[in-house]
Amino acid sequence: MNSMFDGVVIDPGHGGVDSGARGKDILEKEYNLLISKYMYDRFRELGIPVYITRDSDITLNPSDRVNKVLSSFGNDPNVVVISNHLNAGKGDGAEVIYALRNSSRLANDILNNIGNAGQNTRRIYQRRLPSDPTKDYYFMLRDTGKTEPLIVEYGFIDNDDDLRFLKDNYKQLAEAVIKAVLEYKNIPYTDPGTTISDTYKVMKGDTLYGIANKLDTTVDELKKINNLTSNSLSIGQILNVPVKTIDTGETELYQVKRGDTLYSIANKYGITLKELKAINNLENDNLAIGQLLNVPSGLSLVSSYVVSPGDTLYSIAKKFDTTVDNLKKANNLTNNMLSVGQKLIIPLVEDTTYVVSAGDTLYSIARKFNTTVDELRRLNNLTNDVLSIGQILILK
Numbered sequence: 001m002n003s004m005f006d007g008v009v010i011d012p013g014h015g016g017v018d019s020g021a022r023g024k025d026i027l028e029k030e031y032n033l034l035i036s037k038y039m040y041d042r043f044r045e046l047g048i049p050v051y052i053t054r055d056s057d058i059t060l061n062p063s064d065r066v067n068k069v070l071s072s073f074g075n076d077p078n079v080v081v082i083s084n085h086l087n088a089g090k091g092d093g094a095e096v097i098y099a100l101r102n103s104s105r106l107a108n109d110i111l112n113n114i115g116n117a118g119q120n121t122r123r124i125y126q127r128r129l130p131s132d133p134t135k136d137y138y139f140m141l142r143d144t145g146k147t148e149p150l151i152v153e154y155g156f157i158d159n160d161d162d163l164r165f166l167k168d169n170y171k172q173l174a175e176a177v178i179k180a181v182l183e184y185k186n187i188p189y190t191d192p193g194t195t196i197s198d199t200y201k202v203m204k205g206d207t208l209y210g211i212a213n214k215l216d217t218t219v220d221e222l223k224k225i226n227n228l229t230s231n232s233l234s235i236g237q238i239l240n241v242p243v244k245t246i247d248t249g250e251t252e253l254y255q256v257k258r259g260d261t262l263y264s265i266a267n268k269y270g271i272t273l274k275e276l277k278a279i280n281n282l283e284n285d286n287l288a289i290g291q292l293l294n295v296p297s298g299l300s301l302v303s304s305y306v307v308s309p310g311d312t313l314y315s316i317a318k319k320f321d322t323t324v325d326n327l328k329k330a331n332n333l334t335n336n337m338l339s340v341g342q343k344l345i346i347p348l349v350e351d352t353t354y355v356v357s358a359g360d361t362l363y364s365i366a367r368k369f370n371t372t373v374d375e376l377r378r379l380n381n382l383t384n385d386v387l388s389i390g391q392i393l394i395l396k
């Protein structure tokens with residue numbers, strides 16, 4: 001590790017009784033936690049010492065928060081603190097606030113990278129305490145000793161365009177910050193899904209090209225993660241080797257509603273309970289209404305199905321308007337046996353789902369698609385007739 005870098009503290013702003021800013025259907029504390037947990041995992045993947053001030057929806061008062069920051073890697077200028085927030089009020093775009101004791105360089109790099117990720121950018125700035133202008137206005141900057149803290153406001157929660165961008169691109173925004181921190185500290189950055197978790201000892205006759213081929217990577221990737229400026233190698237040299245991790249694919253956000261369980265959400269998106277927990281780093285089955293979860297994006301909704309108790313190939317085929325033979329073929333099944341939790345690929349068919357829009361009722365949808373309210377309730381495990389805009393209903 002670079003000697004001028006002790007580690008990163010990630011601080012998801014607000015939490016618990018303090019929701020932060022409010023948008024139409026989202027609380028700032030939830031978004032902050034989501035982007036922070038992603039960031040935390042990525043720093044770990046990159047081999048950077050990292051600490052997070054909260055990893056669940058708990059209340060932290062300012063002194064708790066500051067104590068956590070100062071006790072993580074010490075009261076040291078080589079500790080970077082990223083406090084994640086969303087703005088509210090009139091405006092759009094991202095802002096970065098940096099401490100009076102620090103230069104503007106990292107704040108600038110972060111804002112530039114956020115801009116490159118496609119988000120509007122407003123400004124970087126410092127703010128002074130009116131009662132004592134030698135001090136920072138924000139406690140996260142004022143009371144965090146000698147560390148290098150930054151408050152990153154990713155956009156305005158009450159601006160529809162910003163909110164849409166934030167929901168679709170929070171991982172890219174997190175990557176923008178991560179990249180800036182690594183550039184600032186001269187540490188090589190690698191794309192998500194690549195971890196440096198293995199090494200290779202150069203043997204006689206090895207070339208970068210040969211090693212790259214053998215290890216299923218590229219010469220560029222090897223040079224990047226090993227800080228190599230030329231292609232020459234020496235026998236016995238130890239190279240870092242990238243290891244690809246499992247790609248969870250494109251995800252979008254799902255907001256937990258009353259009555260949801262992890263199991264029902266996993267089912268809805270055609271993934272297993274285990275997969276849902278893994279992509280959200282959940283250690284238990286607790287859910288809170290309004291909580292944001294990563295779920296596979298749109299397409300996989302109709303392309304896979306997780307077997308529930310009582311399912312048969314026949315019932316599933318019927319549900320998805322396909323045949324037992326098609327299901328068996330798509331899943332390479334040699335017999336009709338299913339096990340609960342098994343994931344099946346559902347051959348795509350048209351018009352099996354419907355996205356609820358304003359004014360829809362179960363009755364109007366049933367009429368439109370020539371089915372019944374009861375059938376819709378059954379297929380979608382609905383316990384009442386309340387629909388929300390954007391909700392996806394299985395029709396057949």
Ligand SMILES: [Zn+2]
Nearest residue numbers: 013020085086
């Ligand atoms: Zn905030």
